[in-house]
Every structure is written in structure tokens, then in C-alpha cells.
Amino acid sequence: MRTLQVRWSVLICGLLLASSGFAQDEESKEGETAEEAAEPAAEGEAEADGEAKVSDDELVKGMKTNTGRGYGPAGCGLGSLIFEPNSGFTQIFAATTNGTFGSQTFGISSGTSNCADTSGGSDSAKAFVETNRTALAKDIARGQGETIESLSRLGGCANAHAVGASLQRNFDKVFPSAAMSDGEVGNSVVDALRSDATLACQSLI
Amino acid sequence: MQPGAQLRAAARFVSPLSFFCRRALLAAMAAAIGCFFLADESAGAAELGSREVRSKLSEEVERLVRVAHEKRLAERSMWWRLLHYRSGVFGVASEVDAGHFFNSPDGKTEPEAELDATLRGFFSPGPSDDRIQHPFCRFPARLAWLNAELRFDFRVLPRQPCARFEEFRQRVDPESISLIFSSYFLNNPASAFGHTLLRLNKKRAPGGEERQALLDHGINFGANVDTGNAVLYALKGLAGMFAGEFTNVPYYFKVREYNDFESRDLWEFELTLSPREVDMAVAHIWELGSALFAYYYLSENCSYQMLGILEVASPRIDLMAKLGWPVLPIDTLRAVAENPGLIRAVTYRPSTRVQFRRRLSALDGAEAELVFRLGEDPDLPLPASASAERQMAMLDTALDLIAFRHGKELLEPKSAPSARAQRLQSRRARLGLISPTLVIPTPELENPLRGHERARLDLGEGYSTRSGFYHALDLRLALHDWSDPSAGYPETLSISFLPIRLRHYIERQRLELEQASLIAITSLVPMDVFDQSISWHAHLGAARIHDDGCDECFAGLVEAGGGIAGGLFNDGVLAYLDFNTALAGLGPIEGGLFGWPLRLGVGPKAGLRLRPLPELVSTLRGDLQYLPAQTPTFTWAASATLRWMYRHDFALSLEAQAFPSGEFLQAASTLYF
Numbered sequence: 001m002r003t004l005q006v007r008w009s010v011l012i013c014g015l016l017l018a019s020s021g022f023a024q025d026e027e028s029k030e031g032e033t034a035e036e037a038a039e040p041a042a043e044g045e046a047e048a049d050g051e052a053k054v055s056d057d058e059l060v061k062g063m064k065t066n067t068g069r070g071y072g073p074a075g076c077g078l079g080s081l082i083f084e085p086n087s088g089f090t091q092i093f094a095a096t097t098n099g100t101f102g103s104q105t106f107g108i109s110s111g112t113s114n115c116a117d118t119s120g121g122s123d124s125a126k127a128f129v130e131t132n133r134t135a136l137a138k139d140i141a142r143g144q145g146e147t148i149e150s151l152s153r154l155g156g157c158a159n160a161h162a163v164g165a166s167l168q169r170n171f172d173k174v175f176p177s178a179a180m181s182d183g184e185v186g187n188s189v190v191d192a193l194r195s196d197a198t199l200a201c202q203s204l205i
Numbered sequence: 206m207q208p209g210a211q212l213r214a215a216a217r218f219v220s221p222l223s224f225f226c227r228r229a230l231l232a233a234m235a236a237a238i239g240c241f242f243l244a245d246e247s248a249g250a251a252e253l254g255s256r257e258v259r260s261k262l263s264e265e266v267e268r269l270v271r272v273a274h275e276k277r278l279a280e281r282s283m284w285w286r287l288l289h290y291r292s293g294v295f296g297v298a299s300e301v302d303a304g305h306f307f308n309s310p311d312g313k314t315e316p317e318a319e320l321d322a323t324l325r326g327f328f329s330p331g332p333s334d335d336r337i338q339h340p341f342c343r344f345p346a347r348l349a350w351l352n353a354e355l356r357f358d359f360r361v362l363p364r365q366p367c368a369r370f371e372e373f374r375q376r377v378d379p380e381s382i383s384l385i386f387s388s389y390f391l392n393n394p395a396s397a398f399g400h401t402l403l404r405l406n407k408k409r410a411p412g413g414e415e416r417q418a419l420l421d422h423g424i425n426f427g428a429n430v431d432t433g434n435a436v437l438y439a440l441k442g443l444a445g446m447f448a449g450e451f452t453n454v455p456y457y458f459k460v461r462e463y464n465d466f467e468s469r470d471l472w473e474f475e476l477t478l479s480p481r482e483v484d485m486a487v488a489h490i491w492e493l494g495s496a497l498f499a500y501y502y503l504s505e506n507c508s509y510q511m512l513g514i515l516e517v518a519s520p521r522i523d524l525m526a527k528l529g530w531p532v533l534p535i536d537t538l539r540a541v542a543e544n545p546g547l548i549r550a551v552t553y554r555p556s557t558r559v560q561f562r563r564r565l566s567a568l569d570g571a572e573a574e575l576v577f578r579l580g581e582d583p584d585l586p587l588p589a590s591a592s593a594e595r596q597m598a599m600l601d602t603a604l605d606l607i608a609f610r611h612g613k614e615l616l617e618p619k620s621a622p623s624a625r626a627q628r629l630q631s632r633r634a635r636l637g638l639i640s641p642t643l644v645i646p647t648p649e650l651e652n653p654l655r656g657h658e659r660a661r662l663d664l665g666e667g668y669s670t671r672s673g674f675y676h677a678l679d680l681r682l683a684l685h686d687w688s689d690p691s692a693g694y695p696e697t698l699s700i701s702f703l704p705i706r707l708r709h710y711i712e713r714q715r716l717e718l719e720q721a722s723l724i725a726i727t728s729l730v731p732m733d734v735f736d737q738s739i740s741w742h743a744h745l746g747a748a749r750i751h752d753d754g755c756d757e758c759f760a761g762l763v764e765a766g767g768g769i770a771g772g773l774f775n776d777g778v779l780a781y782l783d784f785n786t787a788l789a790g791l792g793p794i795e796g797g798l799f800g801w802p803l804r805l806g807v808g809p810k811a812g813l814r815l816r817p818l819p820e821l822v823s824t825l826r827g828d829l830q831y832l833p834a835q836t837p838t839f840t841w842a843a844s845a846t847l848r849w850m851y852r853h854d855f856a857l858s859l860e861a862q863a864f865p866s867g868e869f870l871q872a873a874s875t876l877y878f
Contacts (some may be wrong), residue, residue, distance in 0.1 A: 106452035108373070108424075108494025118407075118420040118455045119376060132419075132457055134615045134626070135465060138604045141630035143639035150419040150457065153410070164639065171634030178627035179619050 118154070120203045125154040125193075126186035133185050137175055143168040155193050156203030166196045265361045266328050270321050278354055279317035286516045287347050287489070290316055300505055300513075302448075303497040308340055323347055324355075328362050342367035343495060346488035346517055370491050377422045377453070379405035379483050381549075382518075384511065385423070386472040386538050386653055387463045388556075389684075389698050391728035396467070397700055398684060399534040399653070401508040402426075403515075404456055404473065405487065418473075419457040424490055426451050426510040428500035442502035449500030449510070451493045464556050466612045471554040472653055474538070476547055478518055486518035503531035512537050522547065529660075531702070533683055535653055542654050553647040557612070561605035561735070563645050564598070572599050577734050579603035580610070583629035593638060600633040601640050606735060650819060656693020657854055657877040659683040665858070665873025667708065671757075676709040677871050687727065687779075687812065688858075690850040692819045696776035699727035704746075718759060722746025727812075729781055731772030740781050741767040742810070750789065751864030752840045754804065754832070760792025766810060777816050785810035785828055796836030806830030806840065820850040840865060848875065 106116055117124040129136060132147045139145025144164040152160035167174060167189070174192045175185065193201045278284055285291075288307075289300040299306075299313045307313060309322035326340035327348060341348060342365055351357075383404040390396040403424040409417060428447035430438065441447055463469045478486065493514070498505060509532045512524040527540040541547055555563070565573060576599050578585050583603075587596050607629065608615065611622035649655070663679035682703040685694045706719040723745045730738040744764040749757060768783030787806045794802040810828035827843040843863045850856040856875035862868065 106454045108451050108453050108490060116422075116453055116455060117376070118422070118457075128420075128455075128457065131455070131461060134608065135461060137626070137630050138608060141604060141633040142601055143634075143637075144642065145640075146416045146419060147457075149416050153417060153420065161639075168634045168637070168639070171631055175627060175630065178623040181618065 120154050120156055122155075122190050122204045125151060125190050125204065126183075128154055129186040129189045130182040133182055136189070140164070140167040140171055140174065151189070151193075152201075154203065155190070155199075155201035157193065157199045157201040159199075163193065163199055163201075166199055167192060170196075261361055262328065262363075265358060266325055269324050269355050269357070272355055273320055273324060273351075274317070276354065278351070279320040283350055283517075283520060284316060284320060286513070287350060287492075288312070288316060288319060289513055300498060301496045302499050305337065305343060306492070306496040308344075320351075324351065327351075331365070338367075338369065338495075339365045341365040342370050344492050345370055346485055346492055349485060349488060370488075373453075373491055374487055377405045377487060378407055379422075379487065380408045380480070381406045381475055382478055382483055382486055382515075383473045383475045383552075384515075384538065384541055385459070386474070386534060387459075388470045388472070388653070389695060389700070390467050390469050391698070391700060391726055392467075396469075397726070400463075401511050401534040401537055402459065403486075403490075403511050405483075406475070419455070419460060421456040423454045423456045423459045424451060424511075424514070425454055425459070426498075426507045428502075439502075442500070445499035445501040445505070447500040449498040449505070449507075451490065451496070451510070453490075453494075460554065464554060465608065466616075468556040468558040468609050468612065470556050470559060470651070473552040473554060474541065474548050475550040475552070476515070476541070477549045482519040486514055489514055489517040506532060508532060508534040508537035512540060515541070531683065533659060535656065535659060535684070538653060539658075551647065551652060553645070553652075555645045557605055557609040558736075559645065560643060561602065561609050563643060564602040564605055565735070567598060568602060575599055576602045576606060579629065580606040580625075580735075583625050583632060593636060597633070597636055597638050597640060600629065600636065603629055604633060610736070650692050651695070653693050656685070657690060657850070659685070660878050661689070662876045662878065663858055663873040664876075665871055667869055667871030669710070669867060669869050671867040672710045673712045675711060677873060678707045679873070680705045680707075686725075687814050688822055688824050688846040688848050690820050690822055690848065690856065691816055696772070696779060696814075696816065697729040697731065697770070699725075699729070701725040717749070717757075718747075720746065720748045722748070722762075727781070729770040729772075729779060731770050731776060731779065733771075739767045740770040740783065741765070742783055742785070747791070750792070750794070750840075751842075751866045753837050753865065754796045754835065754840065755792065755794045756866055758793045760789045760794055760802075760804075763788045768810075779812075779814045779816075781812050783810045784808075785830070787830060798835055804832060804835060806832045821848070823847045837865070850875075854878065 117127065128147075128151060132150075135145075136147040136151065139147045142164075144161065148164045148167065149160045151157075152163040155163075157163050170192050174188050176188075180188070190204060193199055194204050273279070290297055291300060297314055297316065301307070301313070307319055307322075308326040309315065309318040312319035312322065323340065323344065327344075329340070331339035331341070345367070383406055385402050385404050387396070387400040387402075389399050404418070405422045405424060407417065407421050426449055428442065428449050430447055460471065463471055493510075498510065500506065509525075509528070512528070515522050516524050522544055524537070524540040524544070527543060528536055565576065568576065572591075572595065575585070575587060579599065580603050587599065591599070604626070607622060607626045611620075611626070614620040614622040615626060617623060660683065661679075661681045663677065665677045667675045667677045669675060680703075681701050684698075684700050684702060686699045686701050701722065702724055703722070704725065705721045707716065708719050709716045725742075725744040725746065727740075727742040729740045730736060732738070732740075742765065744762065747759060747761045749759050751757065764785060764787040766783040766785035768781060770779065770781035772779045785806075785808060787804075789804040789806075790797075790802060792802060794804050797803045798805055808828060808830040810826075812824060812826040814822065814824045816822045824846045825844075827841065829841045830839065832838055832840060841864070845861045847859040848856050849858075854877040856877070858871075858873045858875045860869075860871045860873070862871075
């Protein structure tokens with residue numbers, strides 16, 4: 001019985017080691033190549049052009065793999081960041097979201113992207129509308145909801161309830177057609193908030 | 206010295222030295238240390254300040270290096286946490302693989318060299334390319350800790366203005382931090398085991414009653430995936446061939462992505478970090494922004510890196526030591542929960558699917574029928590007898606129906622569901638009432654922390670009608686299957702990673718492997734008129750075959766298929782019927798396809814699960830395979846299990862199996878660990 005237990009544990013440990021060992025080996029190899037790849041970037045001035053070029057390429061590549069439509073100038077909408085709908089097999093098995101947001105937009109230290117700004121004002125309000133478009137449209141139809149409260153804060157509006165009621169009344173002006181681009185929706189929502197003086201959305205002036 | 210206070214002071218600091226003086230100082234430093242950094246050539250000898258200042262600075266830096274050696278700071282756990290050092294079989298190495306993360310060229314493997322270079326780097330002239338940050342600004346957490354240990358004398362040592370870091374700090378401006386767990390999602394392998402990220406919770410405006418969490422910042426670690434090929438994706442993910450990077454994303458992206466787009470619940474665990482600990486976490490996040498990690502799907506993954514940040518935030522937190530292999534998001538959540546008092550509050554953020562179901566439960570049968578039809582035809586006339594409130598309830602439910610059924614298409618403005626959604630929303634808005642806030646109580650039983658541990662060990666005794674009594678050992682590394690108690694896991698979840706079954710037959714004195722699989726998944730979506738997603742299963746591994754074609758032989762097995770599922774009583778009763786395709790090979794199979802040792806079977810696979818109590822689960826499963834042009838022509842298997850968890854993580858299990866060549870009965874004691 002004792003020898004048997006020993007045999008079992010040896011077998012199981014062996015299996016586990018085999019699988020983790022595989023990962024370990026690759027780790028060291030990959031580490032080296034990744035380091036080499038990053039080396040030029042650390043060189044500074046001499047490599048500055050090369051570095052800029054790499055990031056341009058990456059940006060372009062990022063746009064293609066993520067969307068085919070690109071983002072940045074096109075807006076911050078969720079649809080622009082998550083892979084193309086209807087790409088079937090690829091879509092299910094490829095990376096989704098745990099990694100696809102390009103770091104050009106959301107890098108910790110890239111800081112200046114409007115898409116990552118939640119500090120208030122019309123740019124961050126528009127970015128918010130573009131990404132939350134679907135959920136916001138539902139909330140506006142209902143006259144209240146979390147996205148309206150967030151939007152109200154970004155706009156510096158006096159009262160989220162009033163914002164909800166006002167946008168609900170103006171739904172057809174704000175969303176005249178489903179085919180509007182995310183950017184157009186961003187503008188129309190912010191314009192609607194601006195044009196209703198009773199809402200006192202101070203950050204949008 | 207308080208690291209947090211120091212950090213703030215350091216970040217706000219504006220150099221008191223005149224521009225001229227500072228230039229001179231920098232040049233002097235470069236000359237003194239003169240190894241890693243380029244001297245600023247434009248600072249000619251004529252501009253140099255006094256020799257005294259120069260030598261005083263370099264003396265002070267070298268003194269700090271000596272004190273650091275005396276205090277053995279490079280051996281301290283905090284230094285190791287800051288640099289992500291791990292000691293392994295191949296010696297010490299940092300998990301960071303590239304990026305501007307090290308000051309010393311040997312920094313990846315030599316903690317002390319890195320510490321020396323860090324100290325010298327802090328007070329060096331810095332890089333000449335102003336797009337590359339000065340080490341003083343690039344490593345604010347290291348600066349804070351080293352300052353607390355060594356007490357930098359800033360009368361002698363120069364400070365740097367850190368505008369970029371300061372901007373980042375102001376942008377995220379957290380008063381607390383939450384660990385966010387995004388529930389299991391089998392339709393995406395990257396998320397099958399769940400996902401975790403950190404949320405930096407902004408200071409809440411005083412008196413404001415509105416919810417503001419959407420505007421917080423999420424700190425996410427993810428792989429930069431560069432392939433759409435499933436096989437490559439799996440291999441590269443396992444082998445660490447994707448680069449992993451930290452990103453800072455408004456939390457609303459994550460909510461839309463998980464709650465809406467993938468219809469996954471989010472669990473938010475707010476941590477009891479002090480303001481100083483929060484500052485330290487933010488500083489370390491900034492440091493990680495310039496780091497590149499290799500992304501390992503099973504170990505150094507999203508969840509693992511979140512713990513790395515929390516460990517830097519506070520020495521009182523101990524997390525990494527609690528992790529085994531593989532590292533799953535739920536393990537990291539548990540590691541946090543094992544630090545007493547670290548979790549302050551739990552918030553549940555339901556998926557659109559759950560929101561829809563909640564709204565639906567407030568409707569009667571006729572209204573539910575109308576909701577279904579509204580989803581197809583937004584202009585459907587509602588009965589005049591329905592009050593405005595009831596119309597509102599139906600329209601609100603229908604809005605959620607379209608949202609969760611067409612999550613993907615709604616991202617495309619020109620799609621038909623987008624047009625339908627817009628017409629329905631417009632109609633709802635014209636009705637004019639303000640909807641009451643949808644209240645969904647936190648389903649305490651589904652809290653992922655309530656679940657059993659992910660590894661499962663069964664030790665027991667069994668009887669085979671052909672081979673007599675046997676000892677049984679079953680081991681599964683992760684995560685949860687149908688036969689496990691359901692608290693903390695979705696009822697429909699079944700994902701087994703590395704299940705192994707061993708049997709020792711007493712009379713025959715033989716140890717046999719009954720099953721060894723890499724992965725087995727059954728993804729069930731109970732179907733009704735509202736949700737017609739298909740269910741599916743997949744299995745990759747090896748198992749013993751018990752029929753005439755290959756009596757008791759062990760063969761590799763790949764199975765996959767899809768079908769339908771149904772649930773009753775909140776999925777307390779679940780059933781599925783799949784069409785299954787199975788390919789067996791790599792074993793001594795007789796009568797296989799074309800006489801090869803290869804067997805291809807097709808046929809139905811079905812299961813029924815009864816869960817009268819969260820702790821008591823029974824399952825029945827069976828499959829029948831037609832083996833065209835092979836012998837035997839048909840084969841089948843059936844099994845039944847009963848498992849009772851009498852104490853958290855301890856259970857008793859009964860299992861019966863039947864095959865063409867014999868039956869098995871097994872009783873075991875089960876441990877989750």
C-alpha cells in the first residue's frame with residue numbers, strides 16, 4: 001500500500017512537472033527575445049526615428065486586428081475597440097478583450113488620450129457617450145439610469161434626474177436614426193445637454 | 206518617513222535650484238558616476254558649479270549605496286516585490302521581461318546591482334531623450350520606499366519635477382481600490398476561468414447620491430494578442446509568447462464589455478487600503494506602465510499581476526505565497542480574502558442577461574409573450590387595457606431583451622437589431638414615464654468566494670464487475686464541473702482542467718489510468734423563447750475504452766459537439782442533449798476505421814442534473830455512439846453521480862458507471878483544496 005501511494009504521487013508529480021516545466025523553459029527563452037526587441041527603444045536619440053516608426057506600425061496593426069475601422073480620430077466607441085462582429089470562429093477563439101485594447105490608447109503612461117479621460121468636460125462626455133452608446137440609449141428611453149448619472153457628472157450638470165427627463169423628452173432629436181456614427185451620437189447628446197439651459201451643465205460650456 | 210507623504214512631496218516638488226545651477230550639478234554628477242549616462246555636452250566646463258557641490262553629491266550618493274548594502278536592502282522582500290523578483294531553479298530573476306524597468310543592465314537577475322543603479326539613477330542627469338522619463342519620475346514607488354529606508358537628504362540631492370506622473374495621479378485620483386472579478390465565460394478561452402482587474406475608485410463627490418463607479422479607472426493586465434488562429438493562440442498563451450501589458454481604461458469600458466457585450470456578472474471587492482497604501486499602489490502602477498511582461502495564460506496572467514500591485518501597496522499584505530499552479534482569477538481573489546479584513550465591501554453588478562430576467566420576473570405570462578414579440582416587432586400594438594405602467598414594464602423588459610440577445614450586432618449602427626432597438630427606445634421615450642431603478646439583490650450564494658476550492662481529490666474504493674475491487678484516486682486541478690456543489694459557481698459551468706483518474710485493481714495487482722485529460726468543457730445555456738443560444742461541449746484527453754472493439758484499452762480521445770439545454774427552478778434542474786462527435790486513436794484499437802487503430806463515433810450525448818440543495822448534487826449522463834464501418838457498430842456509456850458536501854470543501858461521493866463490457870461502482874471521500 002505504501003509503495004503504491006509513493007508510485008501514485010510520483011506519477012502525478014511527474015505529470016504536473018512536465019506541464020509546468022514546459023512553461024518554465026519557454027519563459028526564459030521568451031524573456032531574452034523580448035528584451036532584445038525592446039533594446040533599441042532604450043537607446044534614446046539615435047534610435048528615436050526607429051522607435052517612432054515601430055509604434056506607428058503597431059498602431060496600424062492594432063487598428064487592423066482590433067477593428068478594421070480604426071480608432072482614435074474615429075472615436076472611442078466600444079465597437080471601434082472590440083473585434084469585428086461576425087468574424088465567427090476567429091472572433092470566438094481569438095483574443096478578445098483581455099488584451100486587445102491597444103496600449104497606444106490606454107497605456108498607463110500615454111496619459112493624454114481623450115478616450116481614457118473621465119475628468120469631466122465636453123471631450124470626456126463625448127467619449128463616454130460613444131462607448132456607452134447602447135446602454136445610454138436604453139437609459140435615456142427610460143428617463144434614468146447609471147449612465148445618465150455618470151454623464152451628468154461629466155457634464156457638471158446640476159441634477160441627474162433633470163438630465164434624464166430632458167434627454168428622454170428629446171430622445172428623437174438626440175437619436176434621430178440608429179445609423180448615426182458613434183461620434184455623431186456623442187455630439188448630439190452633448191448638444192442636447194448644452195441647449196437645455198435649465199440643466200446647468202457647467203462643464204460643457 | 207512616510208512613503209506616501211514622501212511620494213506626494215516628491216511629486217509636487219519644484220526644484221529650488223536655478224536652471225543654471227541644476228545643469229551644472231547634472232553635468233557634475235555625470236562626470237562623477239560617468240558610466241551609464243551620457244553627459245550633457247552643452248554644459249561646458251566653464252558652466253560648472255563648484256567642485257564642492259559636485260563631490261558632495263557623488264559622495265552622498267555613494268554613501269547611500271553603502272548604507273543600502275549595510276542594511277541589505279536588496280534582500281528585503283519589499284525590494285523583491287517592487288522589482289518582481291522570484292527565485293527559481295535557475296536563480297533569481299525578475300518577471301519583467303523588457304521595457305524601461307531596470308536601471309542596471311543586470312537588473313533582471315541581480316537585485317543588488319539594480320538597487321545600486323537605481324540609487325545612482327535617481328540622482329543622475331537622466332536620459333538625454335526627453336521622451337524617456339528620468340528614473341526619479343519613472344519609479345515613484347521605489348523612490349518612496351528607498352527614501353523611507355535611507356532618508357534622502359534633499360538639501361544635497363536633486364529632485365526632478367515629474368509632470369507626467371503627477372498628471373496620471375491627478376487623473377486617476379483614487380481614494381480606494383477594488384479588485385474586480387469578471388465571472389466565468391466559456392465562450393472565450395481567454396476568459397473561461399474568469400478575469401480580474403483593479404479599479405481605482407475616484408474620490409466620491411460629497412453629498413452626491415448618483416452612482417459614479419463608471420468613471421473610475423480600471424487597471425488591466427492583458428496580452429497583446431497578435432493572432433486570430435485558435436491553435437496558435439492557445440500555444441502562444443501557454444508558452445508565454447504574448448507580451449503582457451498594463452493598461453488604464455475607464456471602468457465603463459469594462460462594464461460595457463463584460464456586463465453587456467459578454468453578458469457576464471461582475472463582482473467588485475473594495476479593499477481596506479489606507480491612503481498611503483493607495484498612493485503606493487498608484488506609484489507602482491506607474492512603474493509597471495513602462496514594463497513588458499511575457500503573458501502566461503496559466504501562471505503570470507492578468508490576475509497574478511494584480512496581486513503584484515497589491516503586495517507593493519502594503520507589506521502587511523501577503524498574496525503571492527498563497528498561489529499554486531495554475532493561477533486562476535478565483536485563486537487570486539481567495540488569496541486576497543485570506544488576508545483578514547482586507548475586503549471592505551462586496552458589490553454585485555449584474556449582466557444584461559440577469560437584468561432582463563429580473564425585469565421579466567415582474568411580468569405575467571401574457572406580458573412576457575408580448576415582450577417576446579416586441580423584441581421582433583418594436584411597433585407591435587399593446588393592448589389598450591394595459592396601463593401606462595404595465596406598458597412601461599413591458600417596453601423596459603423588451604429593451605433589455607434586444608440588448609442581451611444582440612450584444613454584438615448593436616455595436617454596428619447599421620445592423621437590423623440596431624434599427625429595432627432604436628425604434629423601441631424611441632417608443633419607450635415617447636411613453637414618458639421615468640422607470641423605477643431596477644433593484645437586483647446580490648445573490649450571496651453566487652459570490653465566487655463562497656465556492657469550493659478549485660482542485661479536487663477523490664480517494665475511495667470501487668468495484669468493477671469484471672476486475673473486482675479497486676482503490677481509486679481521482680484528481681482534478683481545476684475548476685468546477687457539473688457534479689460539484691454549486692455555491693460560488695454558475696449552475697451551468699463545467700470546466701475541468703487536467704482531470705486524472707487512477708485505479709489500483711487489488712486482485713490483479715495492477716495500477717491503471719482510467720482517464721487523463723487536458724481539458725473538458727460543457728457550456729450550457731438553458732434555452733427558452735428568449736434565449737436560443739446553443740450549448741456545446743469539448744473534451745481533449747485520453748480514456749479507457751470499455752467495449753469489445755478495444756477491451757480495457759487506453760486511447761487518446763477528442764470529443765466535441767453542440768445541442769440544446771433546458772433548466773427549471775432557477776437551474777436547480779438542468780438537462781442537455783448534444784450531438785457528439787468522438788475521435789479515438791493512439792491506442793491498441795481493433796476494428797477501427799479502415800483497419801487503422803482509429804475510431805470515429807457520432808451520436809447523442811445527454812445529461813441531467815438535479816441540485817435539491819447547494820451542497821447536494823446528483824447527475825446522470827449517457828452517450829451513444831454509432832461507429833460507421835467499424836466494429837462494434839455501436840458503443841455506449843452511462844454514469845450517475847451523487848455528491849454531498851457535508852462541510853465546506855469536504856464531500857462524500859458515489860459514482861456508478863456502465864459500459865458494454867462491465868459496470869463500476871465507486872464510493873469516495875472528496876477534498877477540495
